[in-house]
Amino acid sequence: QLQLQESGPGLVKPPETLSLTCTVSGGSVSDTDYYWGWIRQPPGKGLEWIGHLHYSGRTYYNPSLESRVIMSVGTSNNQFSLRLSPVTATDTAVYYCVRYSGGWDYWGQGSLVTVSS
Amino acid sequence: QTVVTQEPSLTVSPGGTVTLTCTSSTGAVTSGYYPNWVQQKPGQAPMSLIYSTSYKHSWTPARFSGSLLGGKAALTLSGVQPEDEADYYCLLYYGGAQVWVFGGGTKLTVL
Numbered sequence: 001q002l003q004l005q006e007s008g009p010g011l012v013k014p015p016e017t018l019s020l021t022c023t024v025s026g027g028s029v030s031d032t033d034y035y036w037g038w039i040r041q042p043p044g045k046g047l048e049w050i051g052h053l054h055y056s057g058r059t060y061y062n063p064s065l066e067s068r069v070i071m072s073v074g075t076s077n078n079q080f081s082l083r084l085s086p087v088t089a090t091d092t093a094v095y096y097c098v099r100y101s102g103g104w105d106y107w108g109q110g111s112l113v114t115v116s117s
Numbered sequence: 118q119t120v121v122t123q124e125p126s127l128t129v130s131p132g133g134t135v136t137l138t139c140t141s142s143t144g145a146v147t148s149g150y151y152p153n154w155v156q157q158k159p160g161q162a163p164m165s166l167i168y169s170t171s172y173k174h175s176w177t178p179a180r181f182s183g184s185l186l187g188g189k190a191a192l193t194l195s196g197v198q199p200e201d202e203a204d205y206y207c208l209l210y211y212g213g214a215q216v217w218v219f220g221g222g223t224k225l226t227v228l
Contacts, residue, residue, distance in 0.1 A: 039163075039219075047155070047163065047206050049217040060215045096162060103153050103168020104208065110162050 002026040004097045006111035013117050015086030020111060022097030024078045030055045035100035036073065036080045040093040041110075048093075052100060053080065087115045119143055121209050123220035128228055129197050137223045138189040139207030145188035146209065152190035153208040154183055157222075163206065167192060194225075202227040 008020035022036070029036060037052030051061035053071045061069050065084070073080040084091060094110040120142040129135040139152060146152060154167040165174060167183035170190065180196045190207055207220040 046222045047157075047208075047219045049208070049219060052217075062216060063214070103151075103165055103172065103174070104155070105165050105168070105174060107162050107164065 002099065002106045004099065004106055004108035006095060006097050006108045008111060008113070010112060010114060012087055012091075012113060012115050014088050014115055017083055017085035018087050018091060018113055018115070020082045020095055020097075020113070021079050022081070022108060024080075024099075027099075029073050029078055029080055032056065033101065037098045037100060037104070038071065038082045039096045039098055039104075039107075041096070042090070042093045050082065050084075050095075052098075089115050091115045119211060119216075119218050121207060121218045121220040123205075123207055123223045125221070126224040126226065128226045129194070131197060131199055131227055133197050134193065134195045135197060135225065136186070137192045137194075137205055137207075137225070138186065139191070139209065139220050140189050141209055143211070146185060146190045148185065149212065150190070150209040152183065152185075154181075154190075154192045155206045155208060156203050157206065158203045166205075197227055199227050201225065 003025045005023045012018045035052045038050040041047050053059045070083040092115045094112050096110045097108045098104045099106040122140045148170050152170050155163045156166050157163040166177050166181050171183040182193050184191050204222045206222045
């Protein structure tokens with residue numbers, strides 16, 4: 001059974017960098033059949049697609065965030081990561097890592113990141 | 118900017134049938150938008166129910182079905198159960214820009 005687990009600081013000061021890592025178990029980030037992505041949800045609001053990437057290095061970002069986002073995949077620990085910089089209070093959200101296999105099938109439990117000085 | 122629109126809220130009686138829809142500001146939704154439907158219950162992570170318009174995951178209850186109706190993506194719940202009370206989000210793929218866009222979500226109340 002595939003499992004995804006987000007990890008990273010729960011508090012980030014503006015205008016610093018938000019960094020999150022997603023650890024994949026029960027599967028491999030190097031499996032070329034899949035894409036890996038990030039989705040976020042501000043408190044009390046809807047879902048927002050941030051972007052996704054393929055093991056080959058191809059990345060696809062939400063145009064509204066593209067100038068601030070970097071996603072990468074690391075095979076040594078079977079992880080992929082998200083960096084968002086610089087952050088503001090509007091980046092406060094629960095961040096989910098997800099897998100795409102024809103659909104966004106597997107989701108992590110989410111990591112709340114609060115942006116505050 | 119592309120906007121995906123869903124009904125903000127719907128109410129259905131237990132055992133009833135309800136259809137949630139998803140429209141695109143760019144025009145008719147087709148299979149090429151690979152409509153996905155995601156369910157989120159309070160305090161929980163979202164869970165995928167439907168992908169590529171009508172395909173179900175192994176964990177998707179049989180009472181959920183996806184389709185295209187009148188230029189919209191649709192999610193139909195037949196024989197609604199109290200545990201189906203949740204927020205439902207549609208997600209569309211815009212291949213030209215290679216981006217995914219979520220709808221604002223529908224809050225489904227079972228009453």
